[in-house]
Amino acid sequence: MAVDLSTAFGRLRLKNPIGTASGTFGYGLEFSSYLDLAALGAISVKGLSRRPCHGNPPPRICETDAGMLNAIGLQNVGVDAFLEDKLPELARLGATVIANVWGDTEDDYVAVVERIGADRRVAAIEVNVSCPNVVKGGMIFGNNPDALGALVKKIRAATRHPLVVKLSPNVTDVVASARAAVDAGADALSLINTLLGLAIDLERREPKIGFTTGGLSGPAIRPVALRMVWEVRKALPKIPIFGMGGIETVEHVVEFLLAGANAVQVGTANFRDPSLAGRLVEELRVWCADHAVTRVSDLVGTLRTRPRPDHLFS
């Protein structure tokens, strides 16, 4: 059975709904011997800043139950080096590139986006307003819908690229963040970024991570991610969504599609198996065929929920 994996994602048309998440996929090129970059729906590269960034002092990571904690601190080569040294090769390999961007201030974000300009080798811009691992930056915007809206409005005015806003899960009401981003001109949303966590070394009585807290990722966060995708999909039926958080198998991909994601991004699992994302494209094709699904987009948002009781006491 022929299965159509192509995915309409706002103005973008993705080959399939399997992408890779920023911060877990380097600049893509590191994976080129383990999978075919052109076979993926999209790759979101490591968050780019106006200037190169050294990141946080070690220790930066530790394993946790069914996941890991990280506080890398957005170490990256900077937008100039990315455009000069990485992007040409990514384009040559046929990758659909999403440039993830971040900054400490609104002006920083705008500067990165302006530097990318109208470069056609970049398919979309993903705005990181949700990194928990820097003192300033991302999360200041991610935790406050007003600040988020103001930032997205400025970035929107600075670029014609499709604009994806990657939301923080470290909020009480993710729908409020989603609405603020969309009202300010976001074309699409990515959710979720990492959940703020703490791991402790008992013997030293110290945090395992130098930054004290870190971002939790991996299978442990998948139920939270699915819930947030589902909530945002209910509130905003039309907005394209990249769903992510603990995807390891094709079944997990389908879970996100059912919850309302149009496409997914494989994250921490890329560390565990660098070939995984490529394999998931083929496994999704097989899954759809086995389930008599001819178009993968038919799965999106088809979760069947029961009505919730409006009272629990008689």
Place this chain on the structure above:
Amino acid sequence: MAVNESLRVLRTTHYDEQHYSLFLSAGSIGGVTAPGHFAMIQAGEGLRPYLRRAFSIADVTTVAGVPALEFVVRVAGVGTAALARFAEGTPLPVLGPLGVPFPIDDLLPADRVALVAGGIGLAPLVLLARTLAARGIAADLFYGGRNEQDILKRADFERFLGPHRCRYATDDGSLGRRGLVTELFTHALAGGARYRRVYACGPVPMFRALARLLADAGLEGSFAMESEMACGFGVCLGCVVPTADGRFATICREGPCVPPTFIDWTRL
């Protein structure tokens, strides 16, 4: 270029409760491994351990005639404990060989080098010793541990390098000189030993002391560094060390084998 493949457990040799050698089928990794390379091994399909673990490829050898990779492991946590328990024939996902190996191509037959190991830091030095021996380059081993039990692969080292070139130090004096391996090495330098290069692997305090010794003696070194890492190929950026030029460098990609002058020891 590293390969992502499934390798079979050929044998697990337990030295004591804390130490074992894991032998995996060599796959296509064996043929392209150089001393100092490492591999990322997934200990099973479950979520505990979740991430692959990084291990030096201790040796490229054979088990009952089958080409094999050997990993010498000290049980330090969930991953190393899990890896000890796989039955013969179990396939394990392995990514390797990874990283920058020890620089050895510039060595000449007349050169003499030193190998300094602390504890489980012996691991990458086994294949180095084998390779140097095959090239006819004389190497002195300085190997320290807490006690005699901690000193592993002694027969291999002595076979490759010659027993007279292998010197040991233990905290309790149960084998070789009582004290630290760096004291043993200092003693050799005081006795007039000179080396074209000093290859080392061990805990950070050993590296720190050795870096100072080498700087004072004007000797070149190559240290195989260890760090917790999620990916092993330069994307998680979790395994960094502070560098002398003010950056954070990934151990997996710019290392694991680096000159001691590469690292800013004051910030490590």
